[in-house]
Amino acid sequence: MSYKPKVLIILSIYFYSGLFYNKDKSAEIYTAMRMAKMEVIMKVSKKFIALIISIIFTLSLFGAFQCLGAAETITAGTPVFSKVDGGVETVVSAPENGMINTSINVTYNAVLTNSTTATLVVTLLDKATGRLMAADFDTETIAGGSTVTLKKGLQVTDIASSTYRYFLWDSLTGRVPLENSPPSMPSNLSILNVTTGSTALSWNSSLDDNNSIKGYNIYRDGENAGFATANEFTEKYLEQGHSYYYEVEAVDSEGLVSARAGISANTKAMETCTLTDPIIQNQVTFTLNTDNTQADSYTELTEKSGRQCRTATTKPRTDGTGSRIGMFYFKVDPSYINSTVSNVAIEITYFDSGTGNITMQYNAADDSVAKSVTIAQRTDTNNWKTAGIVLTDAKFTNPSALTYSSFRISGGDGFCIYKLGVCKAEDYTAPGASASLGAVTDLNKLSYWWENAGGDANTTAPSIYEGKDCGVAITGKYFEFNTDDFYISKTDNMVYIKVTYFDSGTDPLLLEYNSTTNDCAAKEIPMTGTNTWKTQTVALTNAAFQGKLTGGDARAIDFRLSLKSAFSPLYIKNVYVTKEIIDYTSIKSVYSIMGENGVDFGISVYVPSTSSPDSYTANAVKADKNCRLAGSGKNFYFLVNNDFMNGSRDNQATITITYFDEGTNVLNIQYNSSDTSLAGADSVPKGNTRYYKTAYVTTRANTLTWKTASVTISDAAFANKQDAPSYADFRIPANSTSGLYISKIQIDKP
Secondary structure, three states: OOHHHHHHHHHHHHHHHHHHHHHHHHHHHHHHHHHOOHHHHHHHHHHHHHHHHHHHHHHHHOOOOOOOOOOOOOOOOOOOOOEEEEEOOOOOHHHHHHEEEEEEEEEEEEEEEOEEEEEEEEEEEEOOOOOOOEEEEEEEEOOOEEEEEEEEEEEEEEEOOOEEEEEEEEEEEOEEOOOOOOOOOEEEEEEEEOOOOOOEEEOOOOOOOOOEEEEEEEEEEEEEEEOOOOOEEEEEEOOOOOOEEEEEEEEEOOOOOOOEEEEEEEEEOOOOEEEEOEEEHHHHEEEEEOOOOOOEEEEEEEEEEOOEEEEEEEEEOOOOOOOOOOOOOEEEOOOOOOHHHOOOOEEEEEOOOOEEEEEEOOOOOOOOOOEEEEEEEOOOOOOEEEEEEOOOOOOOOOOHOOOOOEEEOOOOOEEEEEEEEEHHHHHOOOOEEHHHOOOOEEEEEEOOOOOOOOOOOOOEEEEEEEOOOEEEOOOEEEEEEEEOOOOOOOOOOOEEEEEEEEEOOOEEEEEEEOOOOOOOEEEEOOOOOEEEEEEEEEEEEEEOOOOEEOHHHHHHEEEEEEEEEOOOOOEEEEEEEEOOOHHHOOOOEEEEEEOOOOOEEEEEOOOOOOOOOOOOOOOEEEEEEEEEEEOOOEEEEEEEEOOOOOOOOOOEEEEEEEEEOOOOOEEEEEEEEOOOOOOOOOOOOEEEEEEEEEEEEEEEOOOEEEEEEEEOOOOEEEOOOOOOOOOOOOEEEOOOOOOOOEEEEEEEEE
């Protein structure tokens, strides 16, 4: 039999089987048959076709030949193609009448595993509808192990503008999709939105031969910025007024990637006033007073750590009634922000020396001339820092009572400001905590100390290395950091630390930090010896920054960076610290997974600094499961996120404990209760209004297996009233000489 009749029979089988199962699919095959000029088959009676089908089916059982499989299936048998490369997509643009006749040439490079003469069918499908638009075939005799280029031209008649997908079929293995072809490049990449510190992108979906797009890699200026499963991506914590180049590539389930689509994005800039000589200002102006020392607007030009700035000083009053401390007065141009704009963002860059609050008095919506708010606290790091605030009730009228200013800022004697920025809140993205190291060190919500003598951080110093202003830690020393507690506290467990470092050698970069289970947990960033500047982000799921690492001069720190084996100097340019903001008020379940590399989501176990308190627990492994152990006489103390449950609401909770069933003792919890009528041995008052109540969970049966038990309470009042210093919400006593192992605790609200 010639190979053309074989193909006619194959398509006929699909056509008539489609009459019974799928009329739409049958119509598509009919179209294919017409395109292949096989209309004669349509004239054969159904009975004769049924006879042919029976014969073919019988012959196929004896291995006479294997017919073409269904579109979704690869028929078993010896594969003809071990690899098929080629284009998988084409875009056809029709004229205004919506139809076009055209010829499309398809080329495939094929590597074959066996010698064969194959009948090949090329089909053209509309990607949007899956409709078969055209089909044609050819035969080729190919020696095993050789590479051959197969070409096929399709005559396409009356098709509309669309994107079409090619598929290659053969008579031995069924449909062979272009499995080794990468996805198409994402199209229509565009900027959805930009603020002072964020960029939002969108794009159209890529096309893949097997419809198996896994997601999209996003690159910023050549560095990996993230991964998205949807067709949108937002990156935060970017520099203000900066140009970035983004690229997006598709990834399929086989790991193949598409070409990258690219676009430039420019973040917005705040309107700034820079207090140098001369003062640089535009939409926001500074009240400069260099003469009248008796006015509280008097400031002096100084220099701090390589920057010019203006400094508030204390001046005695001429009438002998005391002293006056200078303040910084600013006026926002009404053409930019006037009394109708209530949401305003303000940032200041100041020199962090001394202690005390930095406050602002501003024109407010309640007609206050000088409503006061705290922006930040001075912590005496002797570095430049940035702090910001978003006002929601501003009403800048520039009244005479405030010397025709919109607001003023004060920080005490010796307080220095380098720059102030203002913008509408809708254009603002609050920066995370950051440290830019070098000759001029800029900090935001993050404290850092250069160490030149004594302590673990001995000899970290500003440097210039491979063209970058940076810091260097000599062999065996640390970069040590502390985040501002008002930004990241011990209950912020999901924290991201991004480090820009010089990638030399293979000694890993070591990140040590306070975790929920360990004062000095550790993560490693591989060094790959590229001798280039690289940026990597580490996700911490169990952070609990409490200043429990001891740094230089016995300073309490949250995390530090060093080389693991300390074979060479470490160069670091930037460190960014951000947290995942979760709306716990809308969440119905929180949990803590115990043990090494545990995960805390809205609940964490209190870990004391020594083993003596009754709250001491330790990481353990029991029956092949990571967990924590409370020894005899010890307790697990748990803190619940206050937005999830607190003392004034959400009284009902189901607490589920995954524990190792050892011994025969009772398992119970002791919790803050709202029941003020309690009295007796099982309730001890804690504070003025909260009580310590016991609830039975289960009795252990010594099965020596991991088990789960739950208890529902309706009078919870989780207000952190357990014993100091844990100030926890509830505890679980070990109640056993063998201790208590717990691998997970979960709380569910109705």
